[in-house]
Amino acid sequence: MWVSVEDDLFNNIYNKLKSDPIIQKQLDGRVFDSAQKDAVYPYIIVGETNVTNNESTTDMVEDVGVTLHVYSQAPNRHEATYILKILGYLLNREIELNDYEFKRSRIDNQEVITDIDQYTKHGIIRLLFKYRHKTKY
Incomplete structure (x- = not known):
């Protein structure tokens, strides 16, 4: 039975962002895994994931999509765009990851929209990662 790389990848990304000096400087470490009710802006949410696998009797390869969200209340979209650029650079x-062989990564989608409040800038970046399982559990 194969165990998905999804959880290990999510935790690695979350911890990497929490401890990264660039994120610390820009956002005082405001990286979360869920929406914040009384947030200090700007902040990042490591959000949704999805997995597509390709399994054979001897091998398992997974494509894992990870979506990150940036929330900013700067007067223009520059801050959100800049933070997305940092995320792309870092990730x-x-x-x-132990037990998995990294094959490749790429930015699948990236955009900045204005939220329904007409003030908050919402940056979205989706990255795709491909891993091959080294072991079977």
Whole structure:
């Protein structure tokens, strides 16, 4: 039975962002895994994931999509766009995980929209990661 890389990847991304000096400087470490009711802006949410796997009798390869959200209340979209650029720089690369072989990553989608309150800028970046399982559990 194969165990998905999804949880390990999510936790690695979350912890990497929480401890990254660039994120610390820009956002005082405001990285969360769910929406914040009384948030201090700007902040990042490591959000939704989805998995597509390709399994054979001897091998398992997974594509894992991870969506991150940036929330800013700056007067223009520049702050949200800048933070998305940082996220792409930090995460669109090899992330080493035990029991999994990194194959590739890429930015699948990136955008900044204005939320329904007509003031908050909402940046969205979706990254795709491909991993091959080294072991079977």
